[in-house]
Amino acid sequence: MRYLPLNDADRRQMLDIIGAGSIDEFFSDVPVEARGGSFDLPDHAGELEVERALTAMAAKNRAASAGPFFVGCGAYKHHIPATVDHIIQRSEFLTAYTPYQPEIAQGTLQYLFEFQTQVAALTGMEVANASMYDGSTGCAEAALMARRVTRRKKHILSGGLHPQYAAVTRTNLELVDDQVIIASPDVEAGEDPAAMIDDETACVVVQTPDVFGNVRDLSPIAKAAHEKGALLVAVVTEAISFGALKSPGEMGADIVVAEGQSIGNPLGFGGPYVGLFATRQKYLRQMPGRLCGETTDAEGRRGFVLTLSTREQHIRRDKATSNICTNSGLCTLAFAVHMTLLGAAGLRRLATLNHEAACKTADALGAVPGVEVVNKSYFNEFTLRLSKNAAEIVENLASDGVLAGVPGGRLWPDDPKAENLLIVAATECVTDEDVEMFASKLAKAI
Template identity: 65%
Template structure:
């Protein structure tokens, strides 16, 4: 039995206060094409719990899970091996929460973990400081653009064509409410990035330049020249990292001069999990720390001189006047941050570098093998664990045909960039430590069969 405490009079009173004539008025921002005009007709109005369980189980059997066969999907979400000890530790009662501990006197362990998480992220990204996490990489990217506007008092952001289109879409959605102007474009199916074009586009109205590293095609570029160009025009350089394991092998964006570095931490400690929850990483130069969104855990001493941990900065809308807040991010991904920190601690610096080397070596071997398939061309000669292939024909039906053979071959660029015919032949392939030589051979054989 449903518990519905509100009466029709209660609802009418609330609508009157907010100036809406009906509940439907609350959904006017949702496009009409996305709204239902009634119940979903092909679903039963009710069923027993047992019947629903059986039905959902039957539907689930139609899925191909990441571990069911050769798996080469990436583009911002990666399959890595997560030690069983990570899951064991994060499920301890004192840790099993997604929220920031507001009572430091009874939550020292969680606060210390977040403090150590910040230290790990700052070292990984090459920044002076990092916060206690964000929702995910895409929202962290938008928050960085908003932070750049506050720092520079400008509202034009230039986004590299290599930035993940989902991240771009999130930024475009949020910019509708802030007045930020975003300059975006689609990538070219080529080995070269767009650094020179980005440098040429920076002007006196530019708040920031956003670049992904490695980018959506897997390309790796030196950001030093772009960072210098941004500094010369008093704009900020924002670097987005969707595969943090890469930073065990390549220079961090902070080392190359990036002012703000954001990213997705899912690769370390957090499984794929049907797309979430994930954990956003956010670091910046120390001089910008008071404009940083989210919150910062700090180390201090109590009245008796004992080490303690507290929330040091937390300038969000729940704590101060909304118009003065740096962010409306109302919580951090605490449990996922804990998983990240536990996994990173288990790896250590040497382990992370070894993991990165394994990923890169596997990707190089896979690229060399797949390039031998007739009709396949390697687009990205320099990459970490993800590269782009030109299949010589539209990739989407090829991916579907391979999935029918039990091989999840990668992400077609036609799926990410619908309507961009120049990208339709592109396939982004990711290789991690979970990928075997047999997986690569299976993909190569199936790809050759389908392309024939």
């Protein structure tokens, strides 16, 4: 077997040195009835066979690059520079562990420090951690953090929050018997989350651009929250929007949670992704997750270490801020590399290109009879109200080579009002031909 260096002669010799008769002696504590089970699984296979079988499976899927593609809602198709994948495949990054021995992990630690700085700058916040699993679990952690900060047990989730983020947050909060109010889907951004905040509210969670693509002004919500002693948790699922939109920090957010996939990470059928998590300095010690900090070594040279680990499970055990143990290591590296290439200037231009692509797509689709663009404002994603069931249209267009977007029924299967909604994303990857093809096929299907 190609992954195992020992051969039978080695094994015999090692057993002799140990003084054991056979390998089975090491397993003698296993209850007899649990030994020697049978497994209905194939034996080992060569690279060629494995590659052939899994390539056949991959071929049954429609890659985003295979044709006109307009699907978003929390995961976005963007171009990733070739440099990114090369760097994350370097052995020293790919096959390293968590940097618990900082003397031989400065590579990982320094990029985490750079990543934290990038995230703080993008979100407009004072401090950021070394990442969460993804945006949705980060959102749940933010609500739990607000609970610790405010010592309150009521959470208000905006109707513009991605419903899967809302579900994850509710699942986590139900465990500790908190009250979770999820506003109904707010397609036209007409709700007033500020009005729902009271003296018992721990946090109000608002996404911008929201799941329908609307750009939301968080400032009045932040003001209302702070007046009642509650926190504003801002959620961003499209990180490219940081290059165009006023940052949540500027608008008064207390915790910012974002999905960082758009920067450096492929769609990958939903994971692994990278959760960005940033907050105000004053809440630092209630923050979950790993943190990397600057210090000096015994010779006075600058170096980096994991720090404030007294918040974490391996030190604090049942008193930890979270049970989280990993971060999204390699995905943070992909983010950091792509962001280093982009810089603020590149990110701004990329954001503008995204916005222009979305405007062009919205204009073309909005001109189709039976199609109405719902949004007044948007960044690179918007919602259409169709005269027909959107899921059927999506299926129809998919078989015709166009992945048209996310039908409302996929995200809100229990809400008949969502049936005719189609959420469409357009990024820098969309071409004029893609837009024309989408519009003409949509016209035919409707």
